[in-house]
Amino acid sequence: MSGVGTLCLVFKGGTGNAPANSAVNPQLWFAQVDDSHTTIWAQFEGVNPNEEQVEINVRQAVFYPDQPGRNFITVRGFILQHAATPWAPPTAEQIGLIGTHWSKGWIIENNVITHSVCSGIALGKHGDQFDNTSADTAEGYVKTIERAHAFRIPWTKANIGHHIVRNNVIAFCEQAGIVGSLGAAFSTVEGNVIHDIHVRHLFTGAEMAGIKFHAAIDTVIRRNHIYRTTRGLWLDWMAQGTRVSGNL
Structure with a gap:
């Protein structure tokens, strides 16, 4: 992936049958960032990331005003x-x-x-x-x-x-x-x-x-x-x- 960005989560598709402890012990990932590239390593146990949909999250929020004082929403x-x-x-x-x-x-x-x-x-x-x-x-x-x-x-x-x-x-x-x-x-x-x-x-x-x-x-x-x-x-x-x- 080219460029430098803020990354925090990698999501993978699945069958909906994730183990009960997946929230505590999920598959992990990490990234290395330099001036021109962001490189991500991620674990995809049981899933081929070349065939499944993978979301790399860079948005800081989903719903957040750009300025203070946005009242009564x-x-x-x-x-x-x-x-x-x-x-x-x-x-x-x-x-x-x-x-x-x-x-x-x-x-x-x-x-x-x-x-x-x-x-x-x-x-x-x-x-x-x-x-x-x-x-x-x-x-x-x-x-x-x-x-x-x-x-x-x-x-x-x-x-x-x-x-x-x-x-x-x-x-x-x-x-x-x-x-x-x-x-x-x-x-x-x-x-x-x-x-x-x-x-x-x-x-x-x-x-x-x-x-x-x-x-x-x-x-x-x-x-x-x-x-x-x-x-x-x-x-x-x-x-x-x-x-x-x-x-x-």
Whole structure:
């Protein structure tokens, strides 16, 4: 393959009879990239890639606004799959297979969201030139909060959050099923089935869970079914007024 690109997943066709542990121990691949070529090696046990359809994924997201502040969008009843999402700490822009990109009033419901390299749904912060520069320090996160308040769409109840995420199936993601730093405030997350999250342990860090939020202020998390995840629900800094009930 000629050229340089961002690659994250290789998918192969199959008969639908994959073994039950395929999510934990799938066939693997890796790539080498230089200035002019990207070369991929992949395992295709039992399948001839010259005869089957193979998808090489380069898209960073499936549904994600190009700018912050795209408010009051409803995404309902879709099958959303296969995104090369980047790993992101809470101090950086968090891009999911579907994400709100620092907005207000989204409804994400009755969707099937699967096979994201990192996060399925992202309700996280905006991006800026300071992303990934905090060196995992408390001071770095405090500065992130300060920049969120100073951003052109400031982090206030009037501008950010108030999302509804309900009745989705979210699976096969290697960071989080639903992630959100600052942007999940005042939201409702209910009735979702979340499974097979970070089961392959491809990454390390403190952002891995079925649901992982920073600043889940006045957020309602109820009646979600979370299983086969490295952690179920993780509420980090500033979980103020959060209500968690009826989850399994």
